[in-house]
Amino acid sequence: GQSLEQPSEVTAVEGAIVQINCTYQTSGFYGLSWYQQHDGGAPTFLSYNALDGLEETGRFSSFLSRSDSYGYLLLQELQMKDSASYFCAPRGNTGKLIFGQGTTLQVKP
Amino acid sequence: NAGVMQNPRHLVRRRGQEARLRCSPMKGHSHVYWYRQLPEEGLKFMVYLQKENIIDESGMPKERFSAEFPKEGPSILRIQQVVRGDSAAYFCASSLGLADETQYFGPGTRLLVL
Numbered sequence: 001g002q003s004l005e006q007p008s009e010v011t012a013v014e015g016a017i018v019q020i021n022c023t024y025q026t027s028g029f030y031g032l033s034w035y036q037q038h039d040g041g042a043p044t045f046l047s048y049n050a051l052d053g054l055e056e057t058g059r060f061s062s063f064l065s066r067s068d069s070y071g072y073l074l075l076q077e078l079q080m081k082d083s084a085s086y087f088c089a090p091r092g093n094t095g096k097l098i099f100g101q102g103t104t105l106q107v108k109p
Numbered sequence: 110n111a112g113v114m115q116n117p118r119h120l121v122r123r124r125g126q127e128a129r130l131r132c133s134p135m136k137g138h139s140h141v142y143w144y145r146q147l148p149e150e151g152l153k154f155m156v157y158l159q160k161e162n163i164i165d166e167s168g169m170p171k172e173r174f175s176a177e178f179p180k181e182g183p184s185i186l187r188i189q190q191v192v193r194g195d196s197a198a199y200f201c202a203s204s205l206g207l208a209d210e211t212q213y214f215g216p217g218t219r220l221l222v223l
Contacts, residue, residue, distance in 0.1 A: 033212075040198060042214045043152065087151055094165040095204070096142060097212060099151035
């Protein structure tokens with residue numbers, strides 16, 4: 001079967017660092033994507049991990065451990081504009097993305 | 110380079126009518142995915158298409174829903190005899206190919222069934 005777990009809400013202050021964890025179970029796993037969505041708008045691609053380890057893209061980093069079926073998104077130097085929903089999305093071998101409920105990040109001044 | 114285009118952005122239908130949602134992928138992309146998002150929920154995969162082929166429709170309801178991606182023109186998601194439960198945001202995403210991991214999403218179509 002398929003399952004996905006990530007925290008429903010996270011709150012942090014500007015300038016802080018926040019980590020959003022994701023555990024998954026999916027058949028035919030190819031890799032783990034992360035998307036950001038503001039107020040129900042178009043999901044925006046943030047990062048993708050196909051191999052174990054850390055991928056860094058500016059203030060955002062993503063980590064994957066395939067053996068643990070675990071990943072996380074690390075957001076550094078938080079800004080108010082980072083307030084949004086964040087989705088981890090395992091990618092299956094047919095290409096489809098499996099989205100969970102997402103994590104709502106609220107950044108406070 | 111234009112991104113993924115979807116139209117209409119908002120669509121209002123009465124119960125029993127048909128809804129047709131269109132998606133034009135990014136230039137050069139031949140793979141299209143449709144997802145549905147209910148309020149306060151994540152996106153749910155519906156269907157994956159390549160030009161003139163349905164690759165994976167495991168997320169499509171068995172009745173009333175159909176999708177196509179013709180050789181020419183946009184991909185179409187059609188919902189016949191809409192019901193109130195069909196009210197949702199429908200997002201289309203495109204990618205270069207199965208080996209390309211990044212799916213780029215369009216702005217979505219908000220369907221409201223009265």
